[in-house]
Amino acid sequence: MPLRFSSLNLGLVSARTVTAFGVLLALGMTAPSASARKFEVRKHPRIRAVAHAFVNATLPGLGLLPIEGDEVTTPSEGQKYELKFAHQGGEMIDVVYRVGDTYIPEALDKLNHFLRDSHNQEVTTFDPRTFDVLHTVMAKVGKAGGVISVLSAYRSQETNDALRASGTTNAAEHSQHIEAKAVDMRVEGVPAARLRDAALSLDAGGVGYYPKSQFVHVDTGPVRKWTYSPHASGHKRRRKRA
Incomplete structure (x- = not known):
């Protein structure tokens, strides 16, 4: 069975977060306090998902065992x-x-x-x-x-x-x-x-x-x-x- 993988793309959420802060500045509003930001992270499901996102790791391809003569070689690089x-x-x-x-x-x-x-x-x-x-x-x-x-x-x-x-x-x-x-x-x-x-x-x-x-x-x-x-x-x- 071929291995497949899917990774979590955080770019869209990050871009929207940056845009939100830009709107605040344009309206002359101050950024929320640290405690308020903490509450928003807990409250907002999309931001909370970012806070608990997986490390962006993907499955390696199926490995090979290169053969030289009758012996299996051991790689030194990679x-x-x-x-x-x-x-x-x-x-x-x-x-x-x-x-x-x-x-x-x-x-x-x-x-x-x-x-x-x-x-x-x-x-x-x-x-x-x-x-x-x-x-x-x-x-x-x-x-x-x-x-x-x-x-x-x-x-x-x-x-x-x-x-x-x-x-x-x-x-x-x-x-x-x-x-x-x-x-x-x-x-x-x-x-x-x-x-x-x-x-x-x-x-x-x-x-x-x-x-x-x-x-x-x-x-x-x-x-x-x-x-x-x-x-x-x-x-x-x-x-x-x-």
């Missing part, structure tokens, strides 16, 4: 793409997985091992586009270089079947976790709703929002979205499993 992951048990990894248009095989191997099935330790090969999506989400929420807390990554069929049988999770029969294309994540200091919105803005796969547990599911499968609130009250529960 933008470095870094990811930092942490498991709840304390295990952490910090790796540059891509440089320019080239994924680094050794780094991908390390990420594959880190994101292994936590129930039976089975390791598989992740779709590297998943790493690009996660890297871009972190940039969009202003946490480039921050740590992603991983709740679930790869799941073997055996593990996924066991989770479904337990009835304690939202595991889907054909989960993208089985395909090694999904990560359930939290980021310290970033509300799950903000992570969800950043991921949705990429239009690059599935995005699941779990408000009760405060985490977000991100994958590179078909574009779709859902909210899972098993004990929600006062509104209809929305559920679509991933």
Whole structure:
């Protein structure tokens, strides 16, 4: 599936803001006080949207692994793409997985091992586009270089079947976790709703929002979205499993 992205264009709002101040000056009016401006930022939805806008980050194109003879070359130039992951048990990894248009095989191997099935330790090969999506989400929420807390990554069929049988999770029969294309994540200091919105803005796969547990599911499968609130009250529960 080709990756697509959308970015928030702030130029129109900024231009209108500048024009508004120009009108004030032309009419001989004074600019509002700091407290008044603060109130207007909270009050005006368009200005409030600017105040909470995402960093203008876009998905990189799908990388290549240039081959010379029988060996994969490692690039020395280009933008470095870094990811930092942490498991709840304390295990952490910090790796540059891509440089320019080239994924680094050794780094991908390390990420594959880190994101292994936590129930039976089975390791598989992740779709590297998943790493690009996660890297871009972190940039969009202003946490480039921050740590992603991983709740679930790869799941073997055996593990996924066991989770479904337990009835304690939202595991889907054909989960993208089985395909090694999904990560359930939290980021310290970033509300799950903000992570969800950043991921949705990429239009690059599935995005699941779990408000009760405060985490977000991100994958590179078909574009779709859902909210899972098993004990929600006062509104209809929305559920679509991933």
